Amino acid sequence: VEKAECEERFWSARVARLATVGTWPHLVPITFAALGEETIVSAVDDKPKRTLALRRLANIASEPRVAVLADWYEEDWDKLWWVRADGVAEIASADDGAKLHERATTALRRKYGQYADRAPLGPVIVIEVRRWSGWAASAALACAHRPV
Amino acid sequence: VEKAECEERFWSARVARLATVGTWPHLVPITFAALGEETIVSAVDDKPKRTLALRRLANIASEPRVAVLADWYEEDWDKLWWVRADGVAEIASADDGAKLHERATTALRRKYGQYADRAPLGPVIVIEVRRWSGWAASAALACAHRPV
Numbered sequence: 001v002e003k004a005e006c007e008e009r010f011w012s013a014r015v016a017r018l019a020t021v022g023t024w025p026h027l028v029p030i031t032f033a034a035l036g037e038e039t040i041v042s043a044v045d046d047k048p049k050r051t052l053a054l055r056r057l058a059n060i061a062s063e064p065r066v067a068v069l070a071d072w073y074e075e076d077w078d079k080l081w082w083v084r085a086d087g088v089a090e091i092a093s094a095d096d097g098a099k100l101h102e103r104a105t106t107a108l109r110r111k112y113g114q115y116a117d118r119a120p121l122g123p124v125i126v127i128e129v130r131r132w133s134g135w136a137a138s139a140a141l142a143c144a145h146r147p148v
Numbered sequence: 149v150e151k152a153e154c155e156e157r158f159w160s161a162r163v164a165r166l167a168t169v170g171t172w173p174h175l176v177p178i179t180f181a182a183l184g185e186e187t188i189v190s191a192v193d194d195k196p197k198r199t200l201a202l203r204r205l206a207n208i209a210s211e212p213r214v215a216v217l218a219d220w221y222e223e224d225w226d227k228l229w230w231v232r233a234d235g236v237a238e239i240a241s242a243d244d245g246a247k248l249h250e251r252a253t254t255a256l257r258r259k260y261g262q263y264a265d266r267a268p269l270g271p272v273i274v275i276e277v278r279r280w281s282g283w284a285a286s287a288a289l290a291c292a293h294r295p296v
Contacts, residue, residue: 023213
């Protein structure tokens, strides 16, 4: 139940933050969707000229371990919570991973009406979740920790 | 002007996310305040029994390079923005860095009324910003990038 609660909060979030590792940790907000129960997908809105032009993609290519965080803030701190997914990322472009790219963009378009006007054409980041963790100020929100 | 706009948005945010690096990138939401123009402070709410018991503190002890992200999400994607501070972190505990700890917790209590009831007693993370970056969907928000 606790694990389900964590994951439900995570998947319901409209925005998350992706941390990748390079010389410096790199951190950007992302839109994301679920592909199955344990896979996060996120698109790069613009199509970069080279797949690894964006820092997050270059980082993933050399270090696939990433973290994705969804959190809730409001001034009543009793309502704070966060859920983090630690996972292993790969990149699927429309060219070299056509099927995966299509499934991922379909999931993103289903979640976000905003993509109707601007289909995500760029590479897609596909993250297999290896571990969920979470915390809530005033609720039991102990995610199942599975060793990685 | 652009750099000032970036920093104003960043400092006005009520929550940010801190990325540190260990075996895996580690990512948590944080409250934070300014100590001068180029220093971010953030407190660990509970006083851990050992200073390095928390993952973020252990990570900083072995790799001080961190990133802090403030972002804005709403369903109108023309209003999205984010600002990231890449910096070098150190830890100040109430014991071994008393003066710095006191200045940091004062800054945090000034920003957050919530700390009135629960003064941050635990270690404080002090981050010297080395580089600002930022993006906004519909505004010029090119932060000055200073090489690190």
